[in-house]
Each structure stands twice: as C-alpha cells, then as structure tokens.
Amino acid sequence: MGGDAPRKSRVVLMAGMPGAGKTTLARALVAAGFTRLCPDEEMFRRYGRYGVDFPRGQFRVREAPVLEDVADELRRRVEAGADVVVD
Secondary structure (H helix, E strand, O other), rough: OOOOOOOOOOOOOOOOOOOOOOOHHHHHHHHHHOOEOOOOHHHHHHHEEOOOOOOOOOHHHHHHHHHHHHHHHHHHHHOOOOEEEEO
C-alpha cells in the first residue's frame, strides 16, 4: 500500500431560524479555511429583493436554477477536496 489517502472534504449545511447565528458560524468556518456558499445571497445578487425587485409568486421559479448552480459548485469543490459550508 503506498502513499497517503486523499483528504476527505468536510461539508457543513447550515439550517435554522433567522437570527440564530448561522452566518456568523459560517464566516468563522471561512476564517478556518472553508469556502462559503450562500443560496440566499446568490438569489439577491441575481434577482434583488423578493416582492420588490421581482414579483411575489416567482420565488420558487427563480430559486430552482440558483439551487442547481449552488449544488454544482458544492459538488465541484468537494471533488477537489475543499471544505465547504452552505449557509
């Protein structure tokens, strides 16, 4: 048997009530070397504010491609051996 086994990625999926400290913890993980992926921030970057910049009732339609893209990015980073936090 030769060589060291590749290091496995660590993935942290954040879930909880608004204001519970998820983003604070995610940012601490970034400081420890994790990459942070945030579907909510990507939604805002692409479309703006729900009910203000895009009509109510379109959230799920617009969210679907964002979640697909975040999942693809997560997959790529894990395959590359990176530690990732999804906030």
